[in-house]
Amino acid sequence: EVQLMESGGRLVQPGGSLRLSCAASGFSFSNHVMSWVRQAPGKGLEWVSGVSGSGATTYSADSVKGRFTISRDNSKNTLYLQMDSLRAEDTAVYYCAKGLNWGSNYMDVWGTGTTVTVSS
Amino acid sequence: DIQMTQSPSTLSASVGDRVTITCRASQSFSSWVAWYQQKPGKAPKLLIYKASTLESGVPSRFSGSGSGTEFTLTISSLQPDDFATYYCQQYFSYPITFGQGTRLEIK
Numbered sequence: 258e259v260q261l262m263e264s265g266g267r268l269v270q271p272g273g274s275l276r277l278s279c280a281a282s283g284f285s286f287s288n289h290v291m292s293w294v295r296q297a298p299g300k301g302l303e304w305v306s307g308v309s310g311s312g313a314t315t316y317s318a319d320s321v322k323g324r325f326t327i328s329r330d331n332s333k334n335t336l337y338l339q340m341d342s343l344r345a346e347d348t349a350v351y352y353c354a355k356g357l358n359w360g361s362n363y364m365d366v367w368g369t370g371t372t373v374t375v376s377s
Numbered sequence: 378d379i380q381m382t383q384s385p386s387t388l389s390a391s392v393g394d395r396v397t398i399t400c401r402a403s404q405s406f407s408s409w410v411a412w413y414q415q416k417p418g419k420a421p422k423l424l425i426y427k428a429s430t431l432e433s434g435v436p437s438r439f440s441g442s443g444s445g446t447e448f449t450l451t452i453s454s455l456q457p458d459d460f461a462t463y464y465c466q467q468y469f470s471y472p473i474t475f476g477q478g479t480r481l482e483i484k
Contacts, residue, residue, distance in 0.1 A: 292473070294421075301464065301475060301476075301477050301478040302413075302415075302421065302464055302466075302475040302478070303475065304466075304472060304473040304474065304475065307471070307473065316471040316472060317472075318472045319378075319472070352420055352421075356468075361409075361468065362468045362473060363411035363423065363426040363427075363466065363468055364411070364413075364421075364423060364466075365423045365426075365432065367420035367421055367422075368420065369420055370420060
């Protein structure tokens with residue numbers, strides 16, 4: 258069964274750091290683009306960052322550029338999101354999602370999400 | 378960045394109705410649009426990709442069409458399980474962007 262499982266979300270103070278993880282199983286992880294998508298409480302979906310199958314290519318939304326870093330470890334079938342300089346507006350459920358490839362990044366498998374709350 | 382504008386924001390309909398949700402892109406491109414369904418407290422579910430290709434396992438009452446700047450999702454005969462929020466997404470260029478969502482509610 259194809260599965261994604263996020264972890265690492267918690268309450269953190271403004272200015273703090275957090276690393277999210279997403280464990281993948283049931284598919285050839287290194288062959289697929291992976292993304293982080295977030296959803297603030299009561300709001301819509303916002304794509305955050307994406308990384309190509311090899312890990313060589315990444316892209317992030319302007320709202321997180323310079324603060325968040327996406328990476329992957331294909332030997333561990335795991336996707337990461339390093340989140341620094343966190344702000345209240347980063348409060349959201351963070352989903353990891355599997356795409357087809359870098360040029361065709363529609364997301365056919367999603368995790369259940371992990372909640373990040375940024376508050377003092 | 379490509380902006381995706383969905384309409385309507387909220388749609389009230391009854392079981393058996395045919396409904397259409399529209400997504401307009403801020404620039405023209407071919408078919409690089411996907412549609413998702415999301416229920417409260419759950420992750421989004423892929424319905425359609427490449428504007429009109431139905432994802433495996435998705436009921437045939439869902440269909441998609443469009444190219445250029447206008448894309449539509451149609452549900453031919455609403456079922457009770459279809460009341461949810463729907464999002465379009467463009468993957469023509471980075472950053473990937475989503476529409477703001479359409480909440481489909483029971484009339």
